[in-house]
Amino acid sequence: MKPKHILLAGAAVLMATATAAMAQDGYRFALVPKAMNNPFFDLARDGCKAAEAEMEGIECYYIGPSEHTEQEQIQIIQDLITQGVDGIAVSPSNAPAAARALAAAKEAGIPVMTWDSDLLEEDKDIRATYVGTLNYDIGVNLAKLAQEMKPEGGNICLQSGGAAAANHNERLQGIRDTLAGTNGTEPPGERLTGQNGWTEVDGCPLFTDDDSAKAVQQLSDILNRYDDLDVFISTGAFTQWSDNAYRQAVEPYKSKLDAGELIVLVADTLPMQMQQLKDGLSHGQVGQRPYEMGYKAMEILQALAEGKEVEDPIYTGLDVCTQENADSCLQQ
Template sequence: MRKSLLLVAAAALALGAGPALAKKQLVIVVKGLDNPFFEAINQGCQKWNSENASSEYECFYTGPASTSDEAGEAQIVQDMLGKADTAAIAISPSNAKLIAQTIKTANPSVPVMTLDADLAAEDAALRKTYLGTDNYLMGFKIGEYIKKGKPNGGTICTIEGNTGADNILRRAQGMRDALTGQKGLAALKGEGGWTEVAGCPVFTNDDGAKGVQAMTDILAANPKLDAFGIMGGWPLFGAPQPYRDLFGPYKEKIASNEFVIGAADTIGDEVAIAGEGLVTALVGQRPFEMGYKAPSVMINLIEGKPVEDPVFTGLDECTKDTVSTCIQK
């Protein structure tokens, strides 16, 4: 009997029915697992896995628990680049300079690309391509909506995320350029009629509650403030009810453009908030598409196929009047 079982096992191995070989990993490292935006990237990654079950590759999604843990993300990147089964890596840098230094130190032999957020221009040679939003254009469109609402300018506060996040910095630059008609201004001091109030920009580390509290404080200190430019949707999707509580009393002013709010993203409750008239306009990204496309781009890089740089995923624009049709299906 024992001999028969051994023969069956040997025959099964000969037919390729032995233990499945571990798949090569197409790693996606995001800024933090606590952010619904990045969960949408994960859903795209898992969709790719479900459609490519027979592939030798697997999309593997990871990141630090919190978007505020820049050092944690850098450590994960270092660890992933040291693993034998990592075939390629796509990184959304929370701190562009820190991730660039991590890549330099690791000196990886596998393809590296960026996703959602890029490295600074001077470090772009460290990655093969960038896949995600045209962040400057996104900020520029936010600025256009604010300017349309207040064509003569006014006072504004910019809400940003992490101080070293290249994507957020590009959005803020695009917004300032759209508002003023000038390029490269680091702060607005009357150009185009716009002035950034004291204490702004505010950096919130992608924390929704912190963003709402910051806006509460800015409004208390500047009761005649004319606008907010929110470079990530954290206050709206991360703390939707506090956001509603804060801006509910401003609903009529927002409707008449006496007060203007331009914000990034169309995640979670954001589109509903736009429908309620509590934000002037949203300019949204397509994170699911980023996660879904990233594995295929990484495989092309592994195989030495030509890949464009950058690869943009498009934008969605939502106002109160367009909420039913503003998101790409």
């Protein structure tokens, strides 16, 4: 039998070798968006890649569905578990389904977190943290803009992403609670039926599944159907991603937009959206900070992989933009 000090020395050598190998190989962290054909998530990817360039031993593995497909996202998460990545950050398209997939990752010893969109309250113990927007506040700020521009209320149509997307349901709740002057509801809030003068028109809310063509068609249909619509609010940028299509949809109503008869408010502040705002084709944008989400996701996953505790949740803030402050509202 070898002396104990030799065994301990051998174990130390093995541990040092493993540590050196880890330092050489680094960490491979996956950033999973809802869809890769989405300019909002492109900015998160850019932040993730910036972290990769600036942080030693970090690989940002950006992978998601080519289009917004809930089942494909789940399959990608399952594949990442099989590959044995060192951490997974996901923006869940379907919160309950994502929770089941991420539970398997946690059981496999893979650190998991959410960004942009979170899990449902009952599933939040599965992930270590959430980084992104306080989504309820997006709705609150969109509603406040509507109240400022239409203080007497009016007919309103709300447009959302996926019906099972927790982030969009929280935004709907924020809009409805603020306009109705209520609290204590559950996402997506209670339909507006005249509270404080606000009434949701028949056929709304609209659900786009993060499909830009579908979102613009919905907008066109609603504007054509309701000549007396006072406010249109979209909880995501999908309505404005396709710049030419959006412009074609709203330009026939430009005189109503200019007169404040029809108010259009949209979440996010992507470059094409800010130009649309400046051109008078919307009245307000409430923007998130996706670049920061992607960057922070890599920092958080590194901390988790190293056994450190992280804050939960981590909010990245909002930018509230109108035609009046469009040149100065974005975080520098």
